Amino acid sequence: MNKQLNSYQIAQEQIGLAVKTLGLSSTVLDILRQPVRELTVAVPVEMDDGSVKVFTGYRVQHNYALGPLKGGIRFHPGVTLDEVRALALWMTFKCAVLGLPYGGAKGGVICNPKEMSDREIQRLSREYIRAVSPILGAEKDVPAPDVYTNAQVMAWMMDEFSKYKGHNEFGVITGKPLIVGGSAGRNEATARGCSFTVREAAKAIGLDLKDATVAVQGYGNAGSIVAELLQDLGCKIVAVVDSTGGAYSSKGLNTQKLEEYKKETGSVAHYPGSRHITNAELLTMPCDILIPAALENQITEEIAPKVKAKIIGEAANGPTTPGADRILTNKGVLVLPDILANAGGVTVSYFEWVQNNMGYYWTEEEVNGKLEAMMVRAFDEVYQMYRSRKDIDMRTAAYMVAIARVSEAMRVRGWLGEAPKVEKERKISLA
Ligand SMILES: NC(=O)C1=CN([C@@H]2O[C@H](COP(=O)(O)OP(=O)(O)OC[C@H]3O[C@@H](n4cnc5c(N)ncnc54)[C@H](O)[C@@H]3O)[C@@H](O)[C@H]2O)C=CC1
Numbered sequence: 535m536n537k538q539l540n541s542y543q544i545a546q547e548q549i550g551l552a553v554k555t556l557g558l559s560s561t562v563l564d565i566l567r568q569p570v571r572e573l574t575v576a577v578p579v580e581m582d583d584g585s586v587k588v589f590t591g592y593r594v595q596h597n598y599a600l601g602p603l604k605g606g607i608r609f610h611p612g613v614t615l616d617e618v619r620a621l622a623l624w625m626t627f628k629c630a631v632l633g634l635p636y637g638g639a640k641g642g643v644i645c646n647p648k649e650m651s652d653r654e655i656q657r658l659s660r661e662y663i664r665a666v667s668p669i670l671g672a673e674k675d676v677p678a679p680d681v682y683t684n685a686q687v688m689a690w691m692m693d694e695f696s697k698y699k700g701h702n703e704f705g706v707i708t709g710k711p712l713i714v715g716g717s718a719g720r721n722e723a724t725a726r727g728c729s730f731t732v733r734e735a736a737k738a739i740g741l742d743l744k745d746a747t748v749a750v751q752g753y754g755n756a757g758s759i760v761a762e763l764l765q766d767l768g769c770k771i772v773a774v775v776d777s778t779g780g781a782y783s784s785k786g787l788n789t790q791k792l793e794e795y796k797k798e799t800g801s802v803a804h805y806p807g808s809r810h811i812t813n814a815e816l817l818t819m820p821c822d823i824l825i826p827a828a829l830e831n832q833i834t835e836e837i838a839p840k841v842k843a844k845i846i847g848e849a850a851n852g853p854t855t856p857g858a859d860r861i862l863t864n865k866g867v868l869v870l871p872d873i874l875a876n877a878g879g880v881t882v883s884y885f886e887w888v889q890n891n892m893g894y895y896w897t898e899e900e901v902n903g904k905l906e907a908m909m910v911r912a913f914d915e916v917y918q919m920y921r922s923r924k925d926i927d928m929r930t931a932a933y934m935v936a937i938a939r940v941s942e943a944m945r946v947r948g949w950l951g952e953a954p955k956v957e958k959e960r961k962i963s964l965a
């Protein structure tokens with residue numbers, strides 16, 4: 535990640551632009567530009583050699599106007615408080631774009647799970663969740679997986695929270711294994727939602743997905759499954775990279791075989807029959823669709839002029855900087871913003887929470903059908919907003935749809951004093 539770029543300042547810039555374009559009051563911006571609550575915790579963990587290491591963790595709660603707070607937990611050595619603030623802020627607007635009854639939050643722990651044993655990761659997961667538990671709960675704040683956390687980590691955290699409460703509280707965390715209240719389809723949901731938005735965008739600009747070429751940055755939960763789903767839609771996956779290197783083949787990479795290779799070797803680099811490529815090569819190579827699915831600030835002002843893709847589907851949070859956004863818009867690249875394109879994960883997390891609350895579980899077909907309907911509706915609303923004006927890109931359009939909903943909730947709750955209503959003529963659905 536480019537350390538000169540501050541994701542929190544970027545997120546504030548993005549909402550500032552949308553609030554201004556919507557013509558909302560400065561009170562709305564004053565409230566939305568910062569989180570309502572931030573908790574920093576020092577988490578002592580006994581390591582396998584008997585020593586005790588103290589990890590720093592965060593839980594940031596951005597805005598709860600629309601409902602309980604929601605957002606993943608990241609385990610990564612590069613976590614900072616400002617990064618978690620940005621991720622929490624993006625969650626508020628992601629939930630609002632999809633019309634979910636949630637506000638936004640995010641958590642992070644500065645650690646390197648790649649250098650820790652499973653036992654150490656389990657102890658860290660339990661200690662962290664205990665440390666932030668006073669502000670969590672199925673009706674308060676509901677975490678989920680993010681980078682380098684997974685269903686197993688969610689199970690440990692749910693178990694620890696349940697022990698602390700004295701009863702099972704499955705609804706406190708989503709992204710759990712199926713056997714302890716997880717939802718069918720949650721593991722694939724971020725990628726599935728992203729593939730739906732790419733499909734709708736391709737229809738909108740007249741791009742045939744049959745043999746459309748795709749490059750994917752990041753080959754974890756989001757990236758590897760988007761690649762597989764786009765391959766199912768007829769696309770040719772020509773390039774992928776993960777944190778250790780990349781693979782390119784003009785004939786296309788078989789995603790099932792690539793997945794097996796990654797499981798065996800721990801990386802996609804040096805996949806048999808492929809040419810080795812770097813991250814920068816991947817982002818700028820000739821392709822129709824680019825899927826950033828790793829970390830923030832990857833498509834910068836230096837990279838953007840060289841991007842050849844027609845559609846960028848942001849599976850990652852915050853992969854494109856504001857300067858790069860302006861360059862890509864001028865070049866006519868359609869950027870599907872993170873708060874829309876990767877919202878499939880939190881949407882199925884919402885379904886998981888609903889199922890936990892009612893104690894009745896849906897089939898994978900039911901979940902995927904509901905997800906598709908919500909993603910297509912959200913895409914249409916954002917695309918209509920984008921097309922209704924000449925001066926905005928898809929990101930600002932998505933923020934406008936989202937901020938209209940959040941600010942209306944804040945208005946009716948009485949948080950805005952006498953601030954004016956959302957402009958009626960924009961016909962934003964507040965449902
Ligand atoms: N897991 C989820 O439900 C959701 C994830 N996201 C976002 O998707 C992105 C990826 O998350 P996951 O797939 O869940 O994480 P993951 O931990 O499953 O995978 C991350 C992938 O990124 C790669 N990576 C890390 N640093 C890299 C670098 N510098 N260059 C290239 N590749 C790099 C890793 O090797 C790994 O393949 C993140 O931005 C996350 O916030 C967004 C919505 C939901």
Ligand SMILES: O=C(O)CCC(=O)C(=O)O
Binds near residue numbers: 607883
């Ligand atoms: O599933 C969730 O609740 C949130 C996932 C997440 O952290 C994200 O969308 O960035």
